[in-house]
Amino acid sequence: MKLTREFEERISRLHLQNKVFGGVYSGRGQEAIAVGCCADLGPQDVVFPLHRDLGVFVVKGVEPGRLMAQILGKEGGLSRGKDSFLHAGDLSKGVFGGTSMLGATLPVACGAALKFKLRHEPYVAVAFFGEGASSRGDVHEAMNFAGVHQLPVVFVCENNRYAYSTPQSLQMAVEDVAERAAGYGMKGLVCSGNDLAAVLETMGRALRRARDGGGPTLVECKTYRYRGHSEHDPARYRTEEELLEWSTRDPIPRWELYLEARGRDVAKVRRETEAEVTRVVDEAVAFAEASPEPEGPEAFEDLYATPLAVPEAPEGPAAFEPEPPQLTH
Amino acid sequence: MPVATYLQAVNLALKEEMRRDPDVFVMGEDVAVLGGAFKATEGILDEFGPDRIIDTPISEALLVGAGVGAASLGLRPIVEMQFMDFISCGFDQLVNMAATARYRHGGGLRVPLVVRGPTGAGVHGALFHSQDPEAWFTRVPGLKVVAPATARDARGLLKAAIRDDDPVIFLEHKRLYRSVKEALPDEQEPEPLGVARLARGGSDVSIVTYGGTLPLCLAAAERLAAEGVDVEVLDLRTLLPMDFAAIARTVGKTGKLLAVHEDRRTGGLGGEILARVVEDLWDELDAPPRRVTAKDTHTPFAPTLEAFVLPSEDEIADAARGLAAY
Ligand SMILES: Cc1ncc(C[n+]2csc(CCOP(=O)(O)OP(=O)(O)O)c2C)c(N)n1
Numbered sequence: 001m002k003l004t005r006e007f008e009e010r011i012s013r014l015h016l017q018n019k020v021f022g023g024v025y026s027g028r029g030q031e032a033i034a035v036g037c038c039a040d041l042g043p044q045d046v047v048f049p050l051h052r053d054l055g056v057f058v059v060k061g062v063e064p065g066r067l068m069a070q071i072l073g074k075e076g077g078l079s080r081g082k083d084s085f086l087h088a089g090d091l092s093k094g095v096f097g098g099t100s101m102l103g104a105t106l107p108v109a110c111g112a113a114l115k116f117k118l119r120h121e122p123y124v125a126v127a128f129f130g131e132g133a134s135s136r137g138d139v140h141e142a143m144n145f146a147g148v149h150q151l152p153v154v155f156v157c158e159n160n161r162y163a164y165s166t167p168q169s170l171q172m173a174v175e176d177v178a179e180r181a182a183g184y185g186m187k188g189l190v191c192s193g194n195d196l197a198a199v200l201e202t203m204g205r206a207l208r209r210a211r212d213g214g215g216p217t218l219v220e221c222k223t224y225r226y227r228g229h230s231e232h233d234p235a236r237y238r239t240e241e242e243l244l245e246w247s248t249r250d251p252i253p254r255w256e257l258y259l260e261a262r263g264r265d266v267a268k269v270r271r272e273t274e275a276e277v278t279r280v281v282d283e284a285v286a287f288a289e290a291s292p293e294p295e296g297p298e299a300f301e302d303l304y305a306t307p308l309a310v311p312e313a314p315e316g317p318a319a320f321e322p323e324p325p326q327l328t329h
Numbered sequence: 330m331p332v333a334t335y336l337q338a339v340n341l342a343l344k345e346e347m348r349r350d351p352d353v354f355v356m357g358e359d360v361a362v363l364g365g366a367f368k369a370t371e372g373i374l375d376e377f378g379p380d381r382i383i384d385t386p387i388s389e390a391l392l393v394g395a396g397v398g399a400a401s402l403g404l405r406p407i408v409e410m411q412f413m414d415f416i417s418c419g420f421d422q423l424v425n426m427a428a429t430a431r432y433r434h435g436g437g438l439r440v441p442l443v444v445r446g447p448t449g450a451g452v453h454g455a456l457f458h459s460q461d462p463e464a465w466f467t468r469v470p471g472l473k474v475v476a477p478a479t480a481r482d483a484r485g486l487l488k489a490a491i492r493d494d495d496p497v498i499f500l501e502h503k504r505l506y507r508s509v510k511e512a513l514p515d516e517q518e519p520e521p522l523g524v525a526r527l528a529r530g531g532s533d534v535s536i537v538t539y540g541g542t543l544p545l546c547l548a549a550a551e552r553l554a555a556e557g558v559d560v561e562v563l564d565l566r567t568l569l570p571m572d573f574a575a576i577a578r579t580v581g582k583t584g585k586l587l588a589v590h591e592d593r594r595t596g597g598l599g600g601e602i603l604a605r606v607v608e609d610l611w612d613e614l615d616a617p618p619r620r621v622t623a624k625d626t627h628t629p630f631a632p633t634l635e636a637f638v639l640p641s642e643d644e645i646a647d648a649a650r651g652l653a654a655y
Contacts, residue, residue: 021453022630073453073631081631084455100457101418102387135386136418163387164411165363171386237362296637299626 001031001196001252004055006277007064010285011071015231020071022084027052029194029226032251033158035059036199037126037219040207046094046112048105048127050158051086052225056128060093064280065287076291082302102133106142106155113151113216124210125153132163134177143218147184150215154206157218158193160225165237178220186216193221194249197258224249333513336506338480339369339445341513342487343407347377350405353491355382356392357409357446366411367447367506389415393422393444397430397496400442405491410446413500414460419444427496428471439494445487447503448476449541449591450623450639454503455630461541461592461623466498467569467601474569475522476500478543480511482566485520492519502541502591509544523567525575531561533653535579537602538589539565542640546589549646558653568598573605577613580606584615585652589645594622616655621648 008026015024027034034055038047041060049056057067062078070077070088078088078097089097096112098105109127116123133139134157146153157177161168174180181188187209191202199221206217224246228235260266333341347353355361355370361384364371373382385392389410396406410416416423423444431438450459466474473495477483483501490497528543529550536546543564550560563579565571580586586606588599599620606618621640628638 021632022455023458079630081634082456082627082629084453084630087455087457100412101415132387135388135391137388137390138418163358164366165359166384166386170384293633294629294631296633299624299629299634299638303626 001035001055001255002273003058003064003277003280004031004035005252006281007054007058007067007284010281011068012231014072014285021073024071024231025051025085025229026225026227026231027054029246029250030158030160030223031055032196032199032255033156033193033221033223034128036196037128037154037156037203039200040204041094041124041126043094044121044123046091046096046109046123046125048096048098048109048125049086050098050128050130052158053086053128057086057090057095060095062090062093062095064284066090068284068288069291072288072291073293074288074291075294076287080298080302081294103129103136103139105129106139107145109153109155110142110145110151113146113153114149116152117149122211123152124207125151126156127153128156128158130163131157131159131161131168131177132166132171134180135171143180143184143186143216146216147186150213152210152213153216154203154210155216155218156203157220158223159220160223162225162229162238164229164233165235176220178218181218184216184218186218188218188220190220190222192249193223194251194254196251196255330513330515332510333480334507335477335480335483335501335509336367336369338484338513339487339501340371342484342491343370343373344376346488346491347373347381350491352403353405353407354380355407355409356385356396358385358387358411360384360409365409367503369501370409389418390422393419393442394426396442396444397422397427397440400440400496401430401438405441405443407443407445407491410444412454412458413446413448413462414457416444416446416462416498417465420465423466423472423496423498424469428469430471431495432471440496441491441494442496443487443490443499444496445490445499445501447506448500449502449504450628450635451504451541451591453630453632453635454628456627459628461590463498463500463568464592464597467598469569471496472569473497473522473567474500475567476502476540477566478502478505478509478528478540478564480509481513481517482520482526482564484513484517486522486566488517489519489522493522497522500540504541505544520566523570523572525572526564526566527561527575527579528564529560529562531559531583533559533583534561534585534587534649535583536560536562536587536589536645536649537565537576537579538562539568541591542589542645545640545642546645549642549649552642552646553649553653556650558650560649571598571602576602576606577610580610581613584613585655586614586618587621587645587648587652588618589621589640591623591640593625594620595625597622616652619648619652621645
């Protein structure tokens with residue numbers, strides 16, 4: 001959690017220095033969800049993260065340097081400069097990158113889970129989505145299919161109460177997204193997304209069910225987006241009281257209290273992690289900044305696995321040699 | 330009226346039409362309280378109240394479908410796509426439901442729906458905030474597709490789109506939102522849909538373009554003027570139906586055609602323009618017609634990649650120069 005938070009702090013700083021030219025979406029306050037939901041996953045389990053889920057990449061073992069290079073649009077990034085921010089993946093680490101189209105990864109997660117089921121593989125697909133994205137048809141279609149086939153998939157709703165400026169009350173007429181699980185023939189679980197211990201426990205139940213052939217689960221993590229929708233958004237549509245209330249539920253101090261209650265020397269843990277976090281993030285920034293800009297013609301790379309070799313035809317500009325041939329017609 | 334940006338012109342047209350006609354209302358994601366991601370709908374909630382501008386769930390298929398329903402029963406919905414890229418999530422409702430509704434009802438139905446929003450590249454928006462979706466729709470009979478390139482046209486054409494009795498896709502180029510400004514009249518009538526506009530007169534080469542590439546074409550024409558090449562620039566404004574008479578007029582005058590758009594080359598509108606000119610105006614042509622477009626790949630994120638993919642003023646000037654010298 002500390003690593004993702006520090007990483008994001010650094011992105012914000014780079015953003016202020018105009019080194020990040022795309023949109024920047026912070027997951028500050030939601031770190032326990034991405035981290036907690038991936039903590040017990042193996043490399044073969046496939047995760048479908050959201051735009052705020054830096055923690056998914058980190059926990060699944062994607063190198064921080066490549067992540068930072070991704071965000072800066074450099075050659076060393078996961079998509080080698082092709083797409084922005086977290087629209088990228090690394091399937092070798094079990095991370096499937098999404099598009100911007102919200103909710104669109106859930107059907108894909110069903111396909112991954114279908115493969116696990118058909119091939120009797122003991123793995124799980126985990127797909128994240130916001131309460132805003134839950135309004136899309138793709139989400140409904142995915143959950144329905146997962147229920148019909150009892151697929152080994154966990155749908156994790158990060159309910160941070162706002163979709164850009166839109167409050168949950170304008171998004172849906174129910175209090176819990178998890179209520180919808182019943183309509184798809186699956187279990188719905190609700191937990192605090194700001195409490196890492198609760199996320200670990202709840203996700204543990206969902207993962208056990210999926211691995212034991214018990215089918216899909218919809219896990220809803222209640223949380224709050226500390227920053228604006230993106231770095232450009234001052235988020236004036238929220239109240240001071242609400243912000244204040246949620247600021248007391250920061251997942252990081254909460255986890256420290258949890259550790260302390262179990263006899264851990266938190267001051268020591270903090271010292272050790274802080275030094276390590278700073279080192280990792282420094283190295284990531286250094287790697288990303290040293291990574292070259294991609295070269296223009298690379299825009300044609302990575303379109304096809306097996307590009308078809310069509311016969312070469314002369315391109316338009318060839319027609320404009322200084323002495324063009326006369327048209328005959 | 331003082332100078333207005335393209336974005337302010339959109340905002341103005343929305344408000345003017347909402348004042349004029351109580352059946353006009355707006356639906357979209359974050360349009361009311363926030364005033365839209367680009368602020369195109371700013372101030373509408375304050376002036377018209379929550380029945381006239383509705384913040385919806387993230388449901389593009391619903392937005393278009395509900396738009397069709399409300400329009401069919403006599404309202405005039407304006408649906409905003411937060412980015413036009415997301416129109417693909419409402420594709421079925423547009424190409425199957427909206428475009429065929431009247432046809433299926435034996436002409437006994439009108440669908441006065443506008444689907445509008447920011448389109449286009451050049452702002453490092455990457456794969457899903459840069460798309461130019463016009464060619465997905467310009468082959469769908471029953472739809473109208475409009476793409477203004479000036480503030481005046483943004484206002485005049487949007488008014489016409491709102492008053493039109495058919496589904497109109499209204500493409501606002503996001504790079505023009507704040508970069509294009511001009512003095513607008515206090516009162517402005519709707520600009521007729523389906524009519525192109527001569528953006529610059531000339532006699533040597535005709536450039537036919539629309540939307541985001543108009544400023545690039547005008548700048549290239551300016552450069553060529555200094556070299557003694559007189560370029561005419563036609564701004565199509567409406568893409569479906571297309572004002573082919575205006576294309577024929579300019580090609581008849583210069584005999585040389587360059588079609589320019591930011592959308593990709595293969596399957597882009599330039600191909601359609603060239604095909605019709607070659608079919609119908611072969612004898613008028615003094616040179617093989619040409620296209621300058623984006624390259625046939627996705628619009629990538631890194632500035633080096635994006636600049637490589639998108640059409641540039643240099644490419645337009647080179648192509649026009651080549652045609653002039655032919
Ligand atoms: C299909 C689609 N429509 C609209 C958008 C624009 N958009 C980007 S993020 C966002 C809000 C997302 O809210 P939520 O799903 O709750 O996730 P959060 O950002 O709160 O984490 C919107 C409307 C989009 N990316 N995709």
